[in-house]
Amino acid sequence: MELRMAVDKRFPGFELATDFSVAGGRVGIFGVSGSGKSTLVSLLAGLSHPDQGEIVLDGEYLFSSSKRISVPPERRRIAMVFQNACLFPHLSVKGNLLYGFKRCTPGHRKIDPDTLIDVLKLEPLLQRGVNMLSGGEKQRVALGRAILANPRLLLMDEPLSALDDSHKLQIIEYLRSAGDQFGIPYLFISHSLLEIRLMTDEVLAVGGGRILGQTTPEELARQRMGRSQVGYINLIRGDLVRRLGGMQVYRWGDAELFVSTASQEETPLFELSSRDIILFKKHPEAISARNLLHCKVVDTFASGNKVGVELSVGGQRLIAEVVGEAADELAIQARADIYAVIKASSFRTLT
Numbered sequence: 045m046e047l048r049m050a051v052d053k054r055f056p057g058f059e060l061a062t063d064f065s066v067a068g069g070r071v072g073i074f075g076v077s078g079s080g081k082s083t084l085v086s087l088l089a090g091l092s093h094p095d096q097g098e099i100v101l102d103g104e105y106l107f108s109s110s111k112r113i114s115v116p117p118e119r120r121r122i123a124m125v126f127q128n129a130c131l132f133p134h135l136s137v138k139g140n141l142l143y144g145f146k147r148c149t150p151g152h153r154k155i156d157p158d159t160l161i162d163v164l165k166l167e168p169l170l171q172r173g174v175n176m177l178s179g180g181e182k183q184r185v186a187l188g189r190a191i192l193a194n195p196r197l198l199l200m201d202e203p204l205s206a207l208d209d210s211h212k213l214q215i216i217e218y219l220r221s222a223g224d225q226f227g228i229p230y231l232f233i234s235h236s237l238l239e240i241r242l243m244t245d246e247v248l249a250v251g252g253g254r255i256l257g258q259t260t261p262e263e264l265a266r267q268r269m270g271r272s273q274v275g276y277i278n279l280i281r282g283d284l285v286r287r288l289g290g291m292q293v294y295r296w297g298d299a300e301l302f303v304s305t306a307s308q309e310e311t312p313l314f315e316l317s318s319r320d321i322i323l324f325k326k327h328p329e330a331i332s333a334r335n336l337l338h339c340k341v342v343d344t345f346a347s348g349n350k351v352g353v354e355l356s357v358g359g360q361r362l363i364a365e366v367v368g369e370a371a372d373e374l375a376i377q378a379r380a381d382i383y384a385v386i387k388a389s390s391f392r393t394l395t
């Protein structure tokens with residue numbers, strides 16, 4: 045997907061003015077509430093019109109004020125998944141799924157409904173009325189309906205916001221299938237950096253109606269480390285090796301991690317804040333923390349008043365943070381050996 049949006053849109057008290065180009069299959073739009081994300085999405089989908097400018101998708105003008113072009117929404121081949129599933133209440137799950145497929149011209153019908161039903165695990169729901177579904181199930185149906193419309197671009201506008209935390213991450217796996225299994229490029233809009241990191245490869249940061257930056261989710265997370273209350277969040281997927289009393293031991297690359305927070309999953313995802321990693325220059329003796337990892341410093345970076353320290357451990361990467369003074373005292377520099385200490389209780393279970 046190649047998208048260029050150079051548009052202006054004014055509301056009383058708010059102006060969206062963007063000029064950006066993105067290419068790729070998994071693009072994020074990140075920004076706080078009121079930054080203009082939904083306005084941008086609505087202009088792209090054709091649900092509202094820019095005051096001026098142009099929108100070009102894969103070489104085709106969807107909107108151009110100077111050329112007097114405005115392709116109607118139904119001819120843009122852009123499908124949407126919103127915060128609320130917005131399913132048709134009078135149709136069954138199957139009816140909702142096939143709705144988009146039937147409206148799609150036969151030449152564009154590349155995705156087989158049975159394959160989609162299989163991938164999104166919708167078979168047991170097919171005959172149900174949509175009011176009999178949980179929030180997560182509704183979002184899976186809404187996603188399926190959008191994919192079956194065989195769009196050239198899928199817009200996902202805060203699709204996880206209405207779900208509780210425990211369901212969000214399960215649904216992410218399905219949302220990603222739009223790209224991974226069906227090859228549909230998507231724009232994923234969210235105010236959650238975690239969701240952006242799990243869903244996208246490139247991200248536009250939006251604020252006050254402007255594009256503040258265009259970068260990778262990883263780089264965005266690093267930039268925000270110093271400003272964030274929680275520091276940098278390391279995302280760690282471990283493989284359960286054994287259980288020891290109230291503790292789980294996970295393999296993570298060549299390293300083993302002791303984690304005291306429980307998960308039902310064999311390969312759960314954990315969060316670990318850069319603030320919960322303590323660095324030692326020499327091997328510390330007799331510590332109560334369960335995890336002592338011998339690491340190499342890969343790189344350091346400044347973020348606000350903190351220094352981020354990228355570590356290599358057992359073939360994996362970990363980001364710790366220290367204040368500038370500590371970085372000097374510990375002589376932290378690329379290729380230095382260092383020990384990272386982490387309490388077993390510092391890991392937060394995401395799945």
Ligand SMILES: Nc1ncnc2c1ncn2[C@@H]1O[C@H](COP(=O)(O)OP(=O)(O)OP(=O)(O)O)[C@@H](O)[C@H]1O
Pocket residue numbers: 055056058075076077078079080081082083084235
């Ligand atoms: N139709 C409209 N009329 C007037 N103002 C509007 C309209 N649509 C949006 N706005 C204003 O534009 C600004 C950006 O809104 P927008 O919904 O795009 O933000 P957002 O980043 O998507 O926020 P959220 O994450 O809360 O949905 C807000 O100040 C909003 O009040």
